[in-house]
Amino acid sequence: MFLIKCPYCGERDQSEFNCGGEAHIVRPKNPPDLTDDQWADYLFMRKNIKGIQFERWNHSNGCRRWFNVTRNTATDEILKIYNMGEQPPIVTGIAPKTPSGETSIGSGNISTSYTKK
């Protein structure tokens, strides 16, 4: 459990929020032209990073507004909260910290290198 600072209501417990998954997924402009694989990739494929992830969250038991969160999924540290429609902050160079201090190679952190087709 952790605290999230809602842009409107201030700091609240995580139980008041719902995570809407990965942020900044843009709907394709030409859906009829896509192959089934490309459409499935847009609809279903999501990153599952151990490290810095950009997510959408909704304050579902408060003001019911959506906003974006930059979160380290390994430590639940929230690096940035910003409004919908804003560009994601640049967070490269921040090594994902893990509670056990794992190295980046040979641990789950390697999954951060996942790239979409």
Add this chain to the structure above:
Amino acid sequence: MLNRENSIHTLQNNVVQEHAGIKFQELPFMTKINLRGNPNDKKFLSSANEVLNTILPTRTNIYIKIDSLKIIWLGPDEWLIVDEKGSDKQDLFSKLENSIGSQDASVTDVSENRTVIRIMGKKLFMLLAKFLTLNLDNSLNSSSSVAQTLFIRVPVLLMRHHEHNREPKIDIFTNRSHANYVYKILVDGTQNLDF
């Protein structure tokens, strides 16, 4: 005044029950209207302000009171209008709908959705803190504060009434179907407030 049966069986007909110095009352039926619209739209704001005779609150988590009306901030483009005079339900609703209905905004009658449990008592904040993750000192810090949060797993809206250094008095807005559960949990929580 419309006659409706209260949601809490033991708090019918404005009965006030006291448990360990905390008083409980379920308020009678009140008109509740949900209003949504763009706060940057001057036409919407002026129409709403004209009907309500006041300015919609745009500061977060506050409410304003004018006569029998309370206008509660629910979100940056959403308000709950509570009219203690239940008999004016259709009157206020139709006035708002006539004035705002054709615009890019919505007026919804949600009167039957929630009921209001009023609780009063010196140790009220201590009682509520048992069941809330909310920081009450920060969130209900003025006599015009409201906070939407979870009570155990029940969504509630808390509305503070009392002035600073006065006996705490808070209204809990909760779904009618959850009211009895919330009340029973609160009464149970009063059992060991005397330490």
